Amino acid sequence: MSRLIMHVDLDAFYAAIEQRDHPAWRGRPLVVGAAPGQRGVVATCSYEARRFGVHSAMPIAQAVRRLPPETLYVRPRMARYAEVSRQVMAVLETFTPLIERVSIDEAYLDVSGLTTLMGPPAVIGQRVKARIRQAVGLTASVGMGPNRLIAKLASEAQKPDGLTLVPAEQVGDFLAPMPFTVLRGVGIKTAPRLARLGVATVGDVRQLPLATLRQHLGARMGTRLHQQAQGLADDRVYPARPRKSISKETTFPEDVTDPRILQDTLRWAAQEVGSLARQGRRLGHVVTLKIRFHPFETHTRSRTLRVPTADDVALLRAAWSLFQAEPWTGRAVRLIGLGISGWPERDADGQLDLFAAQVAEHHPNPDRLAVTLEAIRGRFGPDAIQRGWRRRSVD
Structure with a gap:
């Protein structure tokens, strides 16, 4: 029986907290970072701002040129964000001790044993989302699948406030149409090599023989991408894993x-x-x-x-x-x-x-x-x- 791994990702975390704490700011483009006319970059932004092509680490001057006049610009409140993060992680701990926090706003959970207690995976996902909303008033996108790769990609599939479940038997269909760049390890050197092989999607990578991938990418990377394209990846969660x-x-x-x-x-x-x-x-x-x-x-x-x-x-x-x-x-x-x-x-x-x-x-x-x-x-x-x-x- 395959594991059931959940990836929880808070939506536009910093910006969402600012809009929650200031109700009048909801529904408006909001940038957390530097102010217009100052040197600096965008730390993060609301989904209303992202519609204009703004993203994290964009120079603030460039963001201002894209955004409408009604945009709000606020300074980061890191202590506030850390406080809310601790509250969210405390909520997740009520479901399982098998939690791996990977950043201030996301975590992996092994919920394999919860199906006998709470019901089908979709029910577990909905309960996690509901308790987070109840505890901190924020939305989270949740992805669930047989391993970390699938859970992560699933949480990104329907942002914001999404819930995507990918059973083991549907992994192939889920991955096939995605661009091959979603595979872990595909970077500035690997991507051009794959493109020269005539591939554009994960499904295309899956069709390539392992020997071809190893020949063009090296034994280690070729094997790794071959496995990922088949939907095979790490299915473990590492609670309190020390960071190097x-x-x-x-x-x-x-x-x-x-x-x-x-x-x-x-x-x-x-x-x-x-x-x-x-x-x-x-x-x-x-x-x-x-x-x-x-x-x-x-x-x-x-x-x-x-x-x-x-x-x-x-x-x-x-x-x-x-x-x-x-x-x-x-x-x-x-x-x-x-x-x-x-x-x-x-x-x-x-x-x-x-x-x-x-x-x-x-x-x-x-x-x-x-x-x-x-x-x-x-x-x-x-x-x-x-x-x-x-x-x-x-x-």
Whole structure:
């Protein structure tokens, strides 16, 4: 008997919370991120804004040109979003302990054993959605299938507020018409190779012999895509699986050469990574910059910090200094992002070692400062307090 894996994805999470907390904002295009006329990017946006082609990490100036005058622009309230995320995860824990949280707004659940207690899978999915709506007043899209790949694709199939069930015997029909780019591992190198083989859909990939895929993509990738095209993928959920790194990156719709846009995008990534790290009570020693140039030239650069951190400013400064240390100015950038890794040994309260504490003893704890700022914004509004680095260069 196959497993039943559920993927729960909150719809336009940040924007939905803002519209919930401010009823007058419902039904209007809403952008969470930088304000018009300021440097910055879109953190996320409502579905009303997405209809105009706006998406996360888009430069705010570009978003403003696409959006109508009645659009609302609000600053992120990370503490508020983290609070709601904890409430949602608590709801999911009432269904099963087999939960794997993969981001602030999505999780996998193994609900294989619930059918004898709650009924058919569709009933389980509806109950999960209803309890989330009852607890936090938000909608979630739910996908259910025999493994993680199918559950994830199913949750994306009918957004927002969707529920898609893909039984094992229907996996082939579900996957066949999808573009082959939905398969995990298809990137900038693999996609052109598949296209040269004359494939456009997952169904086309399925028709290719395994030997052909291995010949053109390599043994490992060819085998992996062959299995996925057949609907075979990991069917396990990993509760509390430790993360080795936290990263955020974005691919620009058009190549970027303006260093201000690149720095603002890294500023957004640093805020996202810092917030996720603080939620997970992680402090990283290693900051990594990832950058991709036109057409597919990709580089990573890393720096090891003396004191581990989850501070937005420290992450941004390290990543930007890595960028400036290379002869990259003026080159067309397709993708940029940053991450942290290298968690040090620490106790349950996140206490640094003695020597790290001595290094930082004359400076405010940046992680506590970030948490305090997020708490103030969560209570008094997005504009109640901001870091000074929002209004000046990090140079």
